[in-house]
Amino acid sequence: QVQLVESGGGVVQPGRPLRLSCAASGFIFRNYAMHWVRQAPGEGLEWVAVISFDGSIKYYADSVKGRFTVSRDNSRSTLYLQTNSLTVEDTAVYFCARDVKRDYADYADYWGQGTLVTVSS
Amino acid sequence: QSVLTQPPSASGTPGQRVTISCSGSSSNIGSNTVNWYQQLPGTAPKVLIYSNNQRPSGVPDRFSGSKSGTSASLAISGLQSEDEADYYCASWDDNLIGVFGGGTKLTVL
Numbered sequence: 001q002v003q004l005v006e007s008g009g010g011v012v013q014p015g016r017p018l019r020l021s022c023a024a025s026g027f028i029f030r031n032y033a034m035h036w037v038r039q040a041p042g043e044g045l046e047w048v049a050v051i052s053f054d055g056s057i058k059y060y061a062d063s064v065k066g067r068f069t070v071s072r073d074n075s076r077s078t079l080y081l082q083t084n085s086l087t088v089e090d091t092a093v094y095f096c097a098r099d100v101k102r103d104y105a106d107y108a109d110y111w112g113q114g115t116l117v118t119v120s121s
Numbered sequence: 122q123s124v125l126t127q128p129p130s131a132s133g134t135p136g137q138r139v140t141i142s143c144s145g146s147s148s149n150i151g152s153n154t155v156n157w158y159q160q161l162p163g164t165a166p167k168v169l170i171y172s173n174n175q176r177p178s179g180v181p182d183r184f185s186g187s188k189s190g191t192s193a194s195l196a197i198s199g200l201q202s203e204d205e206a207d208y209y210c211a212s213w214d215d216n217l218i219g220v221f222g223g224g225t226k227l228t229v230l
Contacts, residue, residue, distance in 0.1 A: 035219070037166075037219075044123060044207075044209065044221060044222070044223045044224035045158070045160075045166060045209050045211075045221045045224065046221060047211070047218070047219030047220065047221055050217075050219065059216070059217050059218060059219075060218075061218060061219070062218070095165055095166070097166075100171075104217065105213055105217060105219060106154075106171070106172075107156040107168055107171045107172075107211070108158075108166075108168060109168055109177065111165035111166055111167070112165065113164075113165055114165060
């Protein structure tokens with residue numbers, strides 16, 4: 001069955017970097033675009049980024065553009081989110097999710113359980 | 122502040138029909154499809170409706186979606202206690218940036 005397992009979250013000081021990972025299994029990872037979506041405590045969902053099946057196309061929310069970088073290693077079936085210049089506003093549970101398409105964003109049919117990132121001094 | 126506008130809350134009694142609205146603009150809902158996600162307490166979101174009005178396999182036909190112009194809506198008929206959850210509409214803007222609604226907390230009275 002399809003499984004997405006996020007890791008790498010934790011407590012990080014403002015301005016410090018953090019890399020999140022999402023290990024995929026149960027499907028052919030290289031055939032699907034992937035998303036990162038986050039949810040601040042008690043708040044709604046916020047789309048963060050998408051990457052195409054081969055990593056050639058990436059889009060970011062304005063709130064993270066220039067600070068976050070999405071990447072993937074299809075040989076390891078793993079999605080990454082490099083987060084830099086973190087602020088307290090980046091505190092959230094970060095979900096990875098599989099898109100139903102290869103190239104462009106459509107909708108996410110499978111989601112991981114999320115990893116919590118807390119930005120605090 | 123979310124790009125798509127949803128009412129923060131909705132409620133209904135068991136068996137009732139409830140609708141949740143989602144308002145956007147010509148650059149998002151007006152020119153792209155709408156998806157709806159259900160998030161039960163403490164869990165990851167799950168797709169409920171995709172491409173405006175399509176249900177994934179396994180989603181009961183009590184759930185239906187529609188879109189008109191720059192707005193969309195989710196209808197839940199025959200309300201059940203297990204439908205108590207947060208519901209989010211989602212779409213894309215013309216720059217392929219994902220946009221969500223602020224979410225609607227549905228309470229089954």
